[in-house]
Amino acid sequence: MTRSLRGRLLLSTAIGAILVLSAAGVILYLLMRASLLREFDASLLAKARALAALVEQDGDRVKFEFENLNMPEFERPDRPEYFQVWRADGSVLARSKSLSAGNLDRLGETEGLPAHRSGMLPDGRRGRQIGIVFRARQEDEDENREQGRLAQLVALAVACETAGIDRTLTTLALLMGGIWAVAIAVMLGVLAVVVRRGLRPAEQLANRIGELDESDLSARIELADAPDELMPVIQRLNDLLRRMDDAFTREKAFSADVAHELRTPLAGLRTTLEVGLAQTREPARYREALSDCLGITQQMQAMVDNLLWLARAEAGQLGIDRESVDLAELLSGCWQAVAENAQRRSLHVEWQIERPCVLATDREMLRQALHNILDNAVTHADTGGRIRIEAGDADGRGWCRVANTGSRLTPQQVQRVFDRFWRGDEARADTGMHFGLGLSLTRRIVALLGGAISADVTGDGLFVVEIRI
């Protein structure tokens, strides 16, 4: 079986159509033949009846009044017809001249029921024979009945060539065969066109799919006059394309961000190592270079961790595990991680926590978010500046506000602090190592936890981040 849909359709419809056409042809032929034979038989029967009328019973003797026969067809030497008449005892009463000494087969057993048979005539031509059995006509019927004499049974057979019918049937068969062949040819052509037309949308769809550029997933499949059967396929494909496009775009942006943001620390690492190796140095200098490299590596690792976390969060791979979390406790825990840095930068910290503030949320995610906010504040506050940490709950939702002094951001720039990376040509507020990623991650976490985050800057350089969970 061919694998092409068109081939299959064409083959099966062609076979079906040929079968139907052939059957119709055969049935028509048989009907015609039967009709012709019926007519032929009717004329044979008429002839037989005419002959039967010549059989007469006189007393016990049955006779065939041959002198009354005026039927030259039984006498002509060329293509004659035949008849033969038998008495009840089977002896031949009469036979046509054309038979000379030959015999026809006796046909028919029952009175009044003609029997027919096709076969060979005595001279070898194809022909058809009818046989009837009848009672001989009595010359004086009433007298015979009185004397208890019954009319005797006489059998009569008439045979005649069927060349006419055969010719007609042959012509008919040839004609129908020709019509059959032409019809099949025309039908196959029409079928091919119809099948191709019918499958054209599928073919177009296949072409459209083939034309899709793997590097450009923004393309969608649009098929004018697409049949209803193909609409679900097209819709699903477009959905799939859109999802792939989204994922691909996200992936591309992510890789670009990573590559871009890792370049600077990587340059730091490479240059530190290259410069360090450029000449022989005191061990202390090597130690310093190694320590610098370690610091850079740790920053890079933190960034890679954060980026991966962010990528997973954006792909929706992180599950949320809600439990009862004390915001105040979590905040003080997070502060421990950045306290050393804050101390080194001589930052002054003010706390204002309303107790109790207990939320049902994912502890680890919230910890990460709070850590990022605190780390951002400590990193960006001016040396010797202030950090103010406030938290509480209102209407069953927790809130936390972290403010640091010394921000140089403009209100326009504040709107972009949640972008994954600080992009564009505007000045960055600080080294790109911290900016963008931490708060972008935080916004994502807060969103996953069903909360909201906002940032603002006041005229005197107070940068405020607020989350509501």
Added chain:
Amino acid sequence: MRVLVVEDYAPLRKAVVQGLEEAGFAVDATGDGQEALWYAGDEHYDVIVLDLMLPGIDGLTLLKRLREAGNKTHVLILTAKDTLDDRVRGLNVGADDYLVKPFAFEELLARIRALIRRKYDTKDPLIRVGDLEVDTVRRVVHRGGEVVELTAREYALLEFLALRAGSLVTRTDIWEHVYEFHSSPESNVVDVYIGYLRKKIERPGSPRLIHTRRGQGYVLGDCP
């Protein structure tokens, strides 16, 4: 030769400064755009190595302002932005070269040296003054085929004089191109170093190489 490094990522800035200093450059460095503008204003730098994403003023704006102010210092942009668009924009704003992070320090050095040659209108990294040869790539000096051992500062001074061989070089020029911004040498330190150089490159019986123009400065090689 004096270089200004403007890079906001401190570990990279530190490494580049160290590498350039060890290669004999007088280096000033800053991580802030505003500060960089102030540094670059006096035009004493032979090359400015400029990062694009900076706090204060971003690199491209800074470069545009320098060029608008008529500053002709050669600028090499050193950035993580690597797209064709970024590079074209950087060069179109007035940068002389563009290097993408991460880079090989060797390449940064070579590009800075190429910019310096361009500034002093010389193509050959080997400068010849009489029988004195200054190889600015290997930083080796020969006099009459013999190697002359010089300290980093002496070499820097000689290279500066050699790049401007035949022209008058004032003490202020030397001051501004061989010393970092923050150094505060004694007033006669240039004369002292010229003295050291003379001792090392001039031999009794050979013609003088460094000529003093009293009250003005020095000329290496033949007088104009």
